[in-house]
Amino acid sequence: MKRLFAILPIFLLLPSCSRDDAIKPIPYENPEITLSIPVGFPPLNSSVNGNKPTKFGVQLGEKLFHEKMFSANNTISCASCHQPSNAFSDNHAQALGIYDRVGLRNTPPVQNMAFMKFYNWDGNILQLEKQPLVPIITHEEMDSSILEVIGKIGTVHEYKELFRKAFGDENVTPERIYRSIAQYEYTLISANSKYDKVKRNEGKTFTESEARGYQIFKIKCENCHSTELFTDQSFRNIGFPVNPSTEEAGRARITGIPADYMSFRVPSLRNVEYTAPYGSFGQFPTLRSVLDYFDGGVLNADNLDPIFKENGNRIPLTEQEKQDVISFMKTLSDNTFIANESL
């Protein structure tokens, strides 16, 4: 990495040196974007090192993220489901794709992806660059193919320009599409909530209710919703109502082992205020309904998480505690993330 920085300045000087040299291609500037990594966040996914965001890579990725030509009938973009104003999730219980086809699962927010080890509810993807093809070819999402997508965007002048600026020439390749989208996603970092400002001593303090909620959260929730991402990225069955689709098995879909049946990746709770409904297929309309469910008792299962098993299959919460925990969870709302991205 150090080496690239050393080469960069020389590279930038090239235009003046080679002004008279007609054979050399015109050099362009595509500086690397330094990710501002929030204090205390988990380590970056190692894929980021192999695909560092650049100015034009990110610009291209953002444009592709909003590109409806990704879907067979040009109606659905990534952003149709991952809406910037909802922390890149949507308000549907289950994802709504092309021709209003209903998907298996709830659309998760796309935020802080650079710090995740596993993607999707069942963690079947380990590198962000491997993810974009999935919605493109999924029948209920975009129902297209990568060749069809390339056929469409490859003719657009603006895209040719951006591919050249981002990657050196106009070739529109699957790899470049995936890499630029991932670069854009790597820059979607949310760490500017009230919670963050309190932690960073930026003059904000919790209200009494938020402070009480934080204490309860540490005792009753933090076992799983830990780290600065509010997920330990483990897979657990916590006895939520089960998706009736025979296609659903949670993490067991990937591993095939009964101990993973209906286990899901612990979701991050950052921006949770904006990402209703909740649960892997949107079982819960509100945060309150999630807490009422924990309090009332969850479904039993052989592989129900021990934390629930050892507590009579529930997380008891008084009325006051519920209100306080909800107040605390709302301190995780980063309206600068929402506002910036919805422009």
Ligand code: HEC
């Ligand atoms: C029809 C709605 C829909 C469309 C269109 C869509 N997604 Fe998604 N996205 C989802 C759902 C649902 C999941 C969760 C899938 C699962 O867990 O099996 C998801 C998961 C993801 C994740 C992983 C998030 C996490 O928390 O691990 C990323 C990243 C992502 N999508 C990016 C994209 C990109 C890039 C595109 C466009 C190429 C796209 N999505 C198109 C609905 C959609």
Ligand code: HEC
């Ligand atoms: C044993 C681990 C564990 C504990 C303890 C736990 N959670 Fe969770 N939580 C999960 C998992 C796993 C899911 C996803 C489950 C699913 O969809 O089937 C989840 C889902 C949620 C959701 C829905 C989020 C979304 O985006 O869909 C909320 C909100 C939530 N938990 C809040 C809490 C709060 C508040 C507490 C403490 C009162 C708590 N959790 C305790 C593991 C846990």
